[in-house]
Amino acid sequence: MRKLGGFSIIALLIGLTGASAQTISRECAQRDLALVVLIEELGEAGVVPADKIAAAYSAMLEAREVCRSGRDAQALRMYEGVSLESQLATATAK
Numbered sequence: 001m002r003k004l005g006g007f008s009i010i011a012l013l014i015g016l017t018g019a020s021a022q023t024i025s026r027e028c029a030q031r032d033l034a035l036v037v038l039i040e041e042l043g044e045a046g047v048v049p050a051d052k053i054a055a056a057y058s059a060m061l062e063a064r065e066v067c068r069s070g071r072d073a074q075a076l077r078m079y080e081g082v083s084l085e086s087q088l089a090t091a092t093a094k
Helices: 006-017 026-045 050-068 072-080 085-093
Strands: none
Touching: 026 050, 026 072, 050 072
């Protein structure tokens, strides 16, 4: 797994440790981080259109907010609904 770029690390830290930070479950945090890394890798590879990357990022932010509200099961379903994993296989096969 690649290291996160500087921008992603800053965005993740702002999103997870901002002034209004709340505790989220381990499962939500793991899925959030995995999705951030996936979005970063696909963005760097340039194999997914920018609008799909933006939509995935937006969906991730929505799921993150649901996690913060304590609705973990719903948030985890939202994270799973972001279908970029198949794109990663295509990117790494090239």
